Structure formats: C-alpha cells, structure tokens
Amino acid sequence: MLEIRALQIKRGARTLHYDLQVAQGEIIALQGVSGVGKSTLLEAIAGFVAPETGHLSWEDADLTHTPPEQRPVAMLFQDYNLFEHLTVMANLKLGVEAAMQYEIPRQARVLGIADQLDKLPGRLSGGQRQRAALLRTMLRPEPLILLDEPFSELDAETRRLATEWTKTIAERFGKTLLMVTHQSEDVSRLAHRAIHLNEADTDHA
16 A cells, blocks of 8 residues: 655645545546646655655655665656666666566557667657557556656547556556546556545645
C-alpha cells in the first residue's frame, strides 16, 4: 500500500496538503484544476520534491526522506525523459530488465511505434515520443508507476488504444499506478477510482 499522511509541501507562497491511501495494484486518476498540486504530488512520491512535514510510505517502508534513485518508483514526466542521442530502441532498454526486453518489439507494435525503433527521438512526432516514453515506463521493474498527463499528445483513437494498453500492462504485471489527467475518458477506461484534489487542500501565505 502507498500511504501518505499529513504531507505538506511548499510551492512558493502556497502550502499543499496531502492525505491518501492507494492499495497495491490500484490504478488511480488524480484530477483537479490546474495548479492544485497534482504533478507536485507525483514529484513528492518520486522523491523530487521534499515535504515540509508528514509521512510517505510504500508497503510499510518509510520513503519520506529516501533519495529518488532508491524508491520503488518509475515516473513518466511531461517532457518524456528520452535521450536524444540514442535510438528509440536504446532508450526503451534503459531501466528495463534483460528478461523483459523481449516485450519491447511486441508492445511497440501494439502501440503503433514498431517502425520507429531504429530512429532518434528527434525524428518522432510528439505522440510517438509520448508512446515510446510510456512503453519504457510501464516495462520498468518498479512496482509503483507515476504518469503525468501520459496521453496529452494523442488523437482520440490512439488515446483509446494507449489507455487500454496501459491498463492491460498494469494489471498483467501487478503495478500500482497514479496518473494525472484532465480527461474523463481516461478515468473511465483506465482508473479503478479517481481522487480529486481541490483548493481546500492549499494554504496561501
């Protein structure tokens, strides 16, 4: 279980407050107006933002002050984290265990990017880059997956395919997943439940 208790994070003049529990294997959609702290919550879980106070744990292990590289977390940022000097295939292999790398061509075909594997990321469209980064994140060994607007560059049909694929992979490999999205279709297709963050959880200095 992911447990966040009385977590407070400073963002400029604002203090954001978080309390939530996510069961192992759950798929959660984080929703709320822009600026309410959805992406900040993912960054805090990943260890890139330090809390002022509070407690964050995974499977009863305290992660509150654990460095990012030691957390059981894989995160897809909005800028996709692709290395421009490496081919798409080389990017996809980064962080993916050798025993899982056989999945890459197969899953790339499902996502419609199999013909892009030998190219550099700079030659891909925004939607292709997004799918490549999503594929790498979902195949990583970490049990806790964080996705920040993972389908924002995709057209309606590709978005439907990608959300259904993400749910299939998450359930197949027992991932716990938190996703920031503004789209109700993403919630209905992918999430087990939604958590709504609101301004009531924010203090202004």
